[in-house]
Amino acid sequence: MSTRRDRAERNDRALLQAARDVLAEDGAHASVAAIAARAGVGIGSLYRRYKTKEELFQRLSLMSLDQWNEAAERGLADPDPWAGLAGFVRGCAEFGQGSLAPVAGTIEVTAEMSAKATRGDGLLGELVRRAHEAGVLRADVTAVDISLLIEQLGRSPVVDQLRKQGRDDLLPAAAGARRRLIAMALDGLRPGHGPLPGPPPGMELFTGRWANRA
Known part of the structure; x- marks a missing residue:
């Protein structure tokens, strides 16, 4: 058994x-x-x-939300606000958060998915608030900015292409290059840079995409 x-x-x-x-x-x-x-x-x-395929993608979404929330909890447990935020971003990006974006709007968002997402929003908001108060995060960066950045960093075309080609010889180098890009992006979150262009993005970029339009 x-x-x-x-x-x-x-x-x-x-x-x-x-x-x-x-x-x-x-x-x-x-x-x-x-x-x-x-x-x-x-x-x-x-x-x-x-x-159904939808049920599989819903399970995958729950797994991704759990990882997000666990990473945020680890970040909040770190007494250093910057280390906590940076560790959260790095962990989510390396896990591949954002890879589920293609299914947004194609599956039903269950009550469990919604509850976990709401909790994740609160945890990230606290990470950002703490980093702002400590003066280690540029003032014009919002929680939505962080979420969108993770989505971008969580998808690596070169890693995906090499994996599809079965190029195990090049995957370690691709993973190393990805870590460098994540480090560059994290450095851009620090204070001391010029202002970001335009108004900050709103949560509708996420909520609007996940509304099932079938």
Whole structure:
């Protein structure tokens, strides 16, 4: 019984990772067949675990929200406001936050997803407030700016392309280049730079995208 349960858990983890990878490469048109093939399982196994592709993407969204909230909690636990914020941004970007953006508006946002997202907004708001009060974050940067920055940094075309090509020889170098870009972006959040252009973005950039328009 334990072996069967362990195998099912391994298959589920493989499916979720495969779904993330295929989404990063193919966007909202990612097919169930491609996800199952990437995970090394049959389509029947996928549908036994998730009745629909939407259900799979909802599970993936919950996993992503949990990671976001856990990273924010770790950041708030750091007594250094800058280290806490920077660690949050770095952790979310390296996890690949933003890879689910292609499914925005194509799946129903469940009550659980909404509750976790609301909690994440509050945690990030506190990280930003604390960094502003400490004078370590430029005054014109908002929580929405941080969220959009993470979405940009969480998707690496060069990493995705090399992974799709099976170029394991180049993946470490690509990951290192990505870490450098994250460090450059984090440096841009520090005070001492010129003003940012235009008004700060609003939350409608997120809430509007996730409204199901089917």
